[in-house]
Amino acid sequence: MLRFWLLPWLLTFLLAFTPAELALADGAPFSLPPLPYPSAALEPAIDATTLAIHHDLHHQAYVANLNNAVGADPSLQGLGLETLLKRPSRRSAAVRNNAGGHWNHSFFWESMAAPGQGGAPSAALLEAIDRDFGSFAQFQASFKAAGLGRFGSGWVWLIVNPKGALEVVSTANQDNPLMDLAERRGTPLLGNDIWEHAYYLQYQNRRADYLDAWWSVVNWEVVSGRYAERLA
Numbered sequence: 437m438l439r440f441w442l443l444p445w446l447l448t449f450l451l452a453f454t455p456a457e458l459a460l461a462d463g464a465p466f467s468l469p470p471l472p473y474p475s476a477a478l479e480p481a482i483d484a485t486t487l488a489i490h491h492d493l494h495h496q497a498y499v500a501n502l503n504n505a506v507g508a509d510p511s512l513q514g515l516g517l518e519t520l521l522k523r524p525s526r527r528s529a530a531v532r533n534n535a536g537g538h539w540n541h542s543f544f545w546e547s548m549a550a551p552g553q554g555g556a557p558s559a560a561l562l563e564a565i566d567r568d569f570g571s572f573a574q575f576q577a578s579f580k581a582a583g584l585g586r587f588g589s590g591w592v593w594l595i596v597n598p599k600g601a602l603e604v605v606s607t608a609n610q611d612n613p614l615m616d617l618a619e620r621r622g623t624p625l626l627g628n629d630i631w632e633h634a635y636y637l638q639y640q641n642r643r644a645d646y647l648d649a650w651w652s653v654v655n656w657e658v659v660s661g662r663y664a665e666r667l668a
């Protein structure tokens with residue numbers, strides 16, 4: 437006969453052997469991560485109102501819609517965010533768009549810092565940029581061109597491709613280079629949101645000015661850390 441005092445032991449035992457992907461803490465409900473700085477911190481490149489609306493309303497909506505989509509499909513319960521977004525070819529549009537939206541924005545906030553607070557690219561990253569783009573200026577020009585070339589809404593990324601080389605790529609909507617459907621796949625080091633909601637209040641149709649100003653708030657310490665992690 438099973439004694440009640442055995443139950444906590446049994447539960448502990450079962451939880452210890454639950455695969456990480458199924459652990460509840462990793463899956464829904466997902467929550468909005470707080471901005472890592474006050475909403476005025478990125479001025480003048482990004483104004484406080486735009487940043488607050490972008491984070492508190494747009495990102496929050498992706499989180500809420502992702503939780504709804506996962507809640508409506510028992511086969512998705514407990515799956516982590518990266519698992520949900522990696523194979524949009526096997527998921528609904530709601531999961532693709534909102535898992536992508538949640539991941540991309542979480543990554544975006546972490547990729548920025550107040551002007552003067554983002555440090556500089558590491559020697560290893562600078563060397564790879566010179567190797568694969570010719571110079572830092574050419575990398576920036578290529579990133580800007582990809583941002584301007586994206587028709588409609590999307591993102592521009594610096595990635596490490598499967599061969600270990602750096603590449604600038606752009607994705608539509610809330611897709612990203614981790615997804616199986618991405619034209620160019622790889623590990624994102626840096627991403628910029630080029631949806632109009634990211635810049636329209638301040639820049640209106642001047643996406644080029646937004647792309648130029650944005651360099652002043654890139655957190656190169658974080659970007660360099662991601663590159664080091666990718667090489668490790």
Ligand code: MN3
Nearest residue numbers: 494629631634
């Ligand atoms: Mn956005």
